[in-house]
Amino acid sequence: MSTNSSRVGQLLLQGSACISWKQDVEGAVYHLANCLLLLGFMGGSGVYGCFYLFGFLSAGYLCCVLWGWFSACGLDIVLWSFLLAVVCLLQLAHLVYRLREDTLPEEFDLLYKTLCLPLQVPLQTYKEIVHCCEEQVLTLATEQTYAVEGETPINRLSLLLSGRVRVSQDGQFLHYIFPYQFMDSPEWESLQPSEEGVFQVTLTAETSCSYIAWPRKSLHLLLTKERYISCLFSALLGYDISEKLYTLNDKLFAKFGMRFDIRLPSLYHVLGPTAADAELESEKGDEEVCEPAVSPPQATPTPLQQTPPCSPRPAAINFPAPPTRARLSRPDSGILASKIPLQSYSQVISRGQAPLAPTHTPEL
Numbered sequence: 043m044s045t046n047s048s049r050v051g052q053l054l055l056q057g058s059a060c061i062s063w064k065q066d067v068e069g070a071v072y073h074l075a076n077c078l079l080l081l082g083f084m085g086g087s088g089v090y091g092c093f094y095l096f097g098f099l100s101a102g103y104l105c106c107v108l109w110g111w112f113s114a115c116g117l118d119i120v121l122w123s124f125l126l127a128v129v130c131l132l133q134l135a136h137l138v139y140r141l142r143e144d145t146l147p148e149e150f151d152l153l154y155k156t157l158c159l160p161l162q163v164p165l166q167t168y169k170e171i172v173h174c175c176e177e178q179v180l181t182l183a184t185e186q187t188y189a190v191e192g193e194t195p196i197n198r199l200s201l202l203l204s205g206r207v208r209v210s211q212d213g214q215f216l217h218y219i220f221p222y223q224f225m226d227s228p229e230w231e232s233l234q235p236s237e238e239g240v241f242q243v244t245l246t247a248e249t250s251c252s253y254i255a256w257p258r259k260s261l262h263l264l265l266t267k268e269r270y271i272s273c274l275f276s277a278l279l280g281y282d283i284s285e286k287l288y289t290l291n292d293k294l295f296a297k298f299g300m301r302f303d304i305r306l307p308s309l310y311h312v313l314g315p316t317a318a319d320a321e322l323e324s325e326k327g328d329e330e331v332c333e334p335a336v337s338p339p340q341a342t343p344t345p346l347q348q349t350p351p352c353s354p355r356p357a358a359i360n361f362p363a364p365p366t367r368a369r370l371s372r373p374d375s376g377i378l379a380s381k382i383p384l385q386s387y388s389q390v391i392s393r394g395q396a397p398l399a400p401t402h403t404p405e406l
Contacts, residue, residue: 069113075105092137096130103127146172149179149203149252157222163274171271174264175256179203182247188225189241196232196239198255200225205251211243217289219245225253227282235262 082098085091103126110119146154150172158168182188182205191211207219219225225245233239235258265272 069109071105072109072113075102075109078102078105089137089141093134096133096137100127100130100134103130147177147179149254150177153201153203153222153254157278161274161277167268167271167274170264170268174260175254179252179254182207182251182253184247184250186247188245188247189243191241191244194241196226196229196241197258199227199230199258199261200253200255203252203254205247205249207251208246208248209243210246216243217286218248223285224279224282227279228286230258231279231283 078098079102082095082102085095085098103123106123107120107127110116110123145151146169154163154165154168180200188194188200188207201224202219202221204221207225209216209219224230226241229239229241261275265275
């Protein structure tokens with residue numbers, strides 16, 4: 043160690059081993075090579091940053107090869123520069139191959155940017171989802187049926203890419219399915235993996251449509267194996283079903299054109315009459331029966347012919363009135379269902395009470 047350190051010290055003290063420096067500078071190729079190498083080492087990260095880095099390094103080392111061959115006349119300079127240039131070119135070829143491998147068809151690339159990229163789904167995870175549907179895009183012609191109620195089995199999950207699909211039941215229109223919505227999400231969620239079933243609605247293409255479909259068994263296997271993909275599909279299917287429910291909610295509206303929420307408990311009044319309705323109708327019927335008996339007589343009767351007037355019903359005397367809560371809800375419902383101006387409805391709102399659902403709504 044002492045001998046080596048003494049030699050290094052002697053070299054530093056003696057100075058440079060060069061006896062005479064060259065008076066002329068190197069040619070333009072040498073300076074161009076160094077400029078390219080400088081630019082190359084300023085590259086960033088990522089795929090495009092690697093393209094920038096290895097692109098400039100390849101050009102810089104090729105210039106070093108030319109400089110070593112024509113100016114420096116050094117075989118070692120030529121060999122090392124050539125070797126480094128080949129390594130950079132091979133790295134560029136590897137990057138191009140990876141990009142071509144990661145490239146998806148146009149439809150799947152647009153689907154990723156629209157549906158999965160906002161949720162920050164990794165591209166590799168998205169490839170597993172696409173691989174499950176075998177990267178096939180299926181089509182539907184105009185007025186072609188995707189599913190028939192009561193006949194088509196539920197054996198797949200489909201996502202609409204383009205076009206518009208009409209959903210109907212018993213010939214009655216329900217709602218539309220638009221691009222990037224699942225075509226059979228309610229059917230998918232209604233069955234367990236081991237169960238089988240058929241569609242309860244009919245799906246018909248109104249325009250030329252394209253869609254992708256995952257086989258039921260393959261997709262269930264993927265969801266069982268990958269928990270992240272299972273959570274992703276659960277969120278997407280839940281959002282899709284809620285959108286369909288709110289689309290159906292748009293079809294339920296009062297006569298004055300105001301929509302109401304299907305989640306309100308007052309929707310029960312739409313589905314059937316309440317006990318208060320039955321009681322009011324029975325009271326009206328009893329009053330109509332008693333009205334002919336209390337009509338004024340045409341002639342003054344004798345004391346023997348005088349008949350006692352119709353006595354009031356015992357129920358009106360002996361039984362107390364119904365609770366105030368039940369009575370308060372009905373006038374509001376009647377106001378909403380009757381054909382009165384909107385000013386009456388504003389009075390109901392001013393009371394601080396939530397409006398009830400109308401008792402009569404247009405059929406879906």
